[in-house]
Amino acid sequence: MPKDPETDAHPRGPRHVAIIMDGNGRWAEAKGRPRLFGHHAGARRVREVVEACPALGVKYLTIFAFSTENWKRTQTEVAGLMSLFRRYIAKETRALATRNVRVRFIGDRVRLDQKLTDLMDRMEQETAVNDGVNLTIALNYGGRDEVARATRRLAQDVADGLLDPAAVDEETLPKYLDTHVLPDPDLVIRTSGEARISNFLLWQSAYAEYEFIDTLWPDFTAEELGRLCANYGSRDRRFGAVKTGAAKT
Numbered sequence: 564m565p566k567d568p569e570t571d572a573h574p575r576g577p578r579h580v581a582i583i584m585d586g587n588g589r590w591a592e593a594k595g596r597p598r599l600f601g602h603h604a605g606a607r608r609v610r611e612v613v614e615a616c617p618a619l620g621v622k623y624l625t626i627f628a629f630s631t632e633n634w635k636r637t638q639t640e641v642a643g644l645m646s647l648f649r650r651y652i653a654k655e656t657r658a659l660a661t662r663n664v665r666v667r668f669i670g671d672r673v674r675l676d677q678k679l680t681d682l683m684d685r686m687e688q689e690t691a692v693n694d695g696v697n698l699t700i701a702l703n704y705g706g707r708d709e710v711a712r713a714t715r716r717l718a719q720d721v722a723d724g725l726l727d728p729a730a731v732d733e734e735t736l737p738k739y740l741d742t743h744v745l746p747d748p749d750l751v752i753r754t755s756g757e758a759r760i761s762n763f764l765l766w767q768s769a770y771a772e773y774e775f776i777d778t779l780w781p782d783f784t785a786e787e788l789g790r791l792c793a794n795y796g797s798r799d800r801r802f803g804a805v806k807t808g809a810a811k812t
């Protein structure tokens with residue numbers, strides 16, 4: 564497939580890439596270091612990946628940072644992750660703002676402490692004018708939790724007489740999801756060799772292409788993202804229809 568010589572982008576590359584950034588713990592353990600060492604290394608990978616997006620034609624990047632199930636980890640790991648998120652957001656806000664990146668968060672903020680949610684609000688506000696890459700960070704995010712919260716709001720609109728139950732269809736529910744301003748992901752990547760989606764973007768990924776790769780997240784590079792975007796360009800997405808030019812029925 565010919566590339567755009569100006570950018571490096573494939574004409575049929577993914578517009579929205581979502582990444583399940585997995586394997587930080589195993590990466591650290593392999594080095595005889597604590598799991599949090601892996602989380603710090605993982606957070607440092609994000610900048611290179613975000614910066615690679617414009618040249619690849621990726622307009623939306625969504626990354627899974629902490630799931631609604633990750634609270635089950637030890638108190639030390641959870642507290643270390645929350646502290647890492649605070650430090651990361653405080654440190655990266657300026658850098659992302661000057662790189663024309665617009666940041667949004669998805670997930671339930673209710674369980675997050677206020678210091679963190681204040682930093683998240685500030686990051687969203689300070690990058691809101693940007694129109695380059697749309698970076699969405701899923702923090703305390705679970706696909707089932709998101710659908711449940713959306714359903715609760717939808718039911719409230721019905722109870723308030725704002726919505727007719729008979730008019731609820733496939734277009735209605737996504738308007739209540741955290742991702743309501745985002746297109747569906749075209750390509751979902753999971754690092755670390757696990758072939759599961761662990762409650763990530765359940766509704767939105769109904770027709771996404773998937774890549775499960777062995778690389779542990781702290782070893783993931785822009786080059787690997789480029790290779791996966793190129794693979795995507797050669798796939799045939801049919802959305803339930805029959806390929807154009809297929810044999811006659």
Ligand code: IPE
Nearest residue numbers: 584585586587588589628629
């Ligand atoms: C992903 O890495 C980061 C989070 C889930 C917060 P893991 O911490 O799950 O790393 P592994 O899977 O144990 O190697």
Ligand code: IPE
Nearest residue numbers: 583584585627628629630761
């Ligand atoms: C998924 O990874 C969540 C994130 C990457 C934030 P996990 O490591 O939590 O998923 P499981 O437990 O292997 O399914």
Ligand code: MG
Nearest residue numbers: 585586587588
């Ligand atoms: Mg994991």
